[in-house]
Amino acid sequence: MASIKIAGLNKRFGDTPVLKGLDLSINDGEFISFLGPSGCGKSTLLFCIAGLEQIDEGSIRFDSKEISDLGPRERNIALVFQDYALYPHMTVRDNIAFPLRQQKLDDTTIGKQVAWAADVLGIEPLLDRLPAALSGGQRQRVAVGRAIVRNPSALLMDEPLSNLDASLRVRMRTEIRRLQKQLAITVIFVTHDQEEAMVLSDRIAVMKDGIVQQFAPPMEVYAKPANQFVAGFIGSPQMNFLPAELCGGSTGQILGVRPHDLKPAGWTNGGLSLTGELLLIEPAGPFQFLDVSVAGHVVRATCTDPSGLSPGESITLHASADAVRYFAAEGGTRINQHYMETESRIHAL
Structure with missing residues (x-):
């Protein structure tokens, strides 16, 4: 697991500033949500932490180790995307095992890790199915299983529930929170849904125009908003x-x-x-x-x-x-x- 410290982070696309001097400290084992409207920079910040986007200035540290110049594979993070990104020709078992095979682990270790992830997520009966034979919620569980199977330092999730219907979203957010508590893993969760952020998070970073407007526990953000934007964005x-x-x-x-x-x-x-x-x-x-x-x-x-x-x-x-x-x-x-x-x-x- 890992604590994450972001200091003075700036990111531009061409001449357009997207992230502007961000400073955040995330504790080991915390569940953090990046919340804000479309275009506020929350997914870009997640991709900078993951190593999928290079930062222009500033630093990103995992447990005091500078990782800004490391590639995604060297950061020991797992990323769950909005669209699941499962391999359609692979069974659930092989999808979950894929990152372990990339690490060239032996079959016995791979089998044990896949069985563990399937047990944690309750998807043992699905291991021999193809993704096309799964529901949306089941595919999301497989995507999470593939992410956690190699014991990452941090789990990064980019709007993972947005493709699910309302009732399934409620069930899946409960599953994600239970899983995070069980594994004691650091989670960064990107969402535009304030209810998801309020229910899941230890702290919420509310973002607007590439700037963190407030970073605090959910009820503090609700009861003591830092400004009018936060007050208007939080609460329905x-x-x-x-x-x-x-x-x-x-x-x-x-x-x-x-x-x-x-x-x-x-x-x-x-x-x-x-x-x-x-x-x-x-x-x-x-x-x-x-x-x-x-x-x-x-x-x-x-x-x-x-x-x-x-x-x-x-x-x-x-x-x-x-x-x-x-x-x-x-x-x-x-x-x-x-x-x-x-x-x-x-x-x-």
Whole structure:
């Protein structure tokens, strides 16, 4: 297993900077997710760690050993791709054994390692099948088996669940997390799906435009976002944002409150109160989403019982003071203060 330290990493494609002065320290045995929108540089960073992309400046160290100039085979990493990349003419057994045969290990060692990987992943009955005879989830297990069979220092995964249907994705992410805990292996997992990152990770590196915006445990990223981008990217539905001066705050600040913290209620001193026109009620299982027009802005709230509520009517929403966040309008940095307004509420215009 390995700890990974990235310092001052820069990567350009031609004249276009893709990764900009990145610094990250990943502990041995951690499960880390690189999370962000398409084009933010998360897969490029993964490929730089794997050795598939050369960096322009900076360093990458595995357990204090500089590996920036080493080829992929010399880094003792395993990489699982989005498209599985299984050899269609090989059985599951031979697919898993392939990297060991490349190392020219003896048949007895190869057989033991393949049996171990198949047992860990629960795919023993599939060993003599071809990939065409497997489901998507089974192919993903085979791809993971081929990755772990040679005991790599780190397992790198590039959006490995994106080709699976929703229910299978949930099952597979549970399997991946169980496997990581069982093997105590360092995992770097690239995803654009915030729910995957929140569920799987010890820490999340949220990226935008080649820069890590925040690197912290999932609930810290959710509850204490470093800036407005992180606050808006993490959480579903997205956090509501309003100009702070509309709510009694300072000019040049943005007020943010999550829909799950904003609920129909009467005025309560010490918290945020918004009054507006109810536009839409959206069923979502155990709760309902409420879209409300407030001072020309549409905000989203939640409630468990929408009886008595009708679109077109006036509605007052409330959030506790500690659920409100402030961000600088310029740059979006989070400001460490709580909502203190106690005497005024904002009404629809």
